[in-house]
Amino acid sequence: MQARSSFEQARASVGHRIHPALFYSMFVLLLGGNALLGTALLLHSDIARLWSGKTDQIISAYEDRIAELRVEIDRLHSRNYAQAGDMNLQLQELAQQQEVLLEQHQLVKVLVDKADALGIAPAATPTTAAITVPTTASGNPDIAATAASIDQMMTETRSAMASIASTASERTEGIVSxxxxxxxxxxLPPVEEGVGGPLLAPVEDAALSPAVEDANAVLAxxxxxxxxxxxxDAAPVHMxxxxxxxxxxxxxxxKDPFTGSRAFHAGLDFAAPSGTSVFSAAAGVVTFVGQKSGYGKTVEVTHSxxxxxxxxxxxxxxxxxxxRVNxxxxIAKVGSTGRxxxxxxxxxxxxxxxxxxxxEFLEAGRQLLALI
Structure with a gap:
């Protein structure tokens, strides 16, 4: 009984605090607000399209944009890869050129040694060290500068070989003349050339490198x-x-020193103290040693x-x-035998x-001596 009385007192107290009309008015307002919010959401463009059956178009549009971004990224990667690949290709070409340069340099060293043995002093021989690739301000390899450096060294090397060949050819022509x-x-040995054989199409891979061709020309x-x-050596042109x-x-x-009349003198006389050494004027074989009328003690050398x-x-x-003498x-000593x-x-x-x-022979010998 006491509990029921307390409940009824509390209910009466609440009834006095919230009027039923106010309660229902608040409920209506809350329901209307929810209705307006739902309408606003439905009127939003993207959401409205979702609810209007255009979901596939929106998804397709986003997928297209993502695809475009992927293509752009791939394009950038491809450009970088292409640049890196092109740079690597250029570096490989430079390495191949350096190999050719080193090959040329080795050939020049051999040819210079042979030329030096023959008394030919060629132009300064280029020194070829390992090629280092410089970098640009951005830190990338400076391919152009490296290629120019290698080209210059290759030109200098070929110039050295050309100098040897030119000097040798000029001296050869002077001697022959x-x-x-x-x-x-x-x-002279002939220049090696083809003398026959079947006519075949040229094979590009079988061609000699320019360095080897230049070296062969110099060697010839x-x-x-x-x-x-x-x-x-076989010509009597030496003193x-x-x-x-x-x-x-x-x-x-x-004027003959004995008769005082004019007479033909068949050689040259070189006055010198008795016992002075006499040398062979050219390589050959001694074919006479002995007395000869008018000449006294005589030596004769026959040359090839x-x-x-x-x-x-x-x-x-x-x-x-x-x-055989060189x-x-x-071959003898100066004297005063004979006439x-x-x-x-x-x-x-x-x-x-x-x-x-x-x-005429001795003057030619002086010219040849100056030439070689």
């Missing part, structure tokens, strides 16, 4: 120059006497060029018959038993 003027034949020029130099002499008589008609040199009025022999080999008025060397150059003017 001088000796031909004296009637001395010069035999050096071989021909070496052959020309060997022709000089048969060195220090302490003077030319006392020339070639041709002169077809000439014979005669050395007269000697005091002593230093060679024997059939002995240019400058000591002579004092110690001197009588020097003759003969061909087919005809005396030729030795002065």
């Amino acid at each position: 001088t000796l031909t003027r004296l009637g001395i034949p010069v035999t 020029a050096l071989i021909r120059y070496q052959a020309a130099r060997q022709s000089i 048969p006497i060195s220090d302490g002499y003077r030319q006392s008589s020339g070639f041709g008609n002169r 060029s077809g000439f014979i040199t005669r050395y007269g009025h000697l005091s002593a022999y230093m060679v024997e018959k059939d002995q 240019t400058g080999t000591p 002579s008025t004092g110690p001197h060397l009588h020097f003759e150059v003969r061909r087919n038993d005809t005396a030729l003017n030795p002065k």
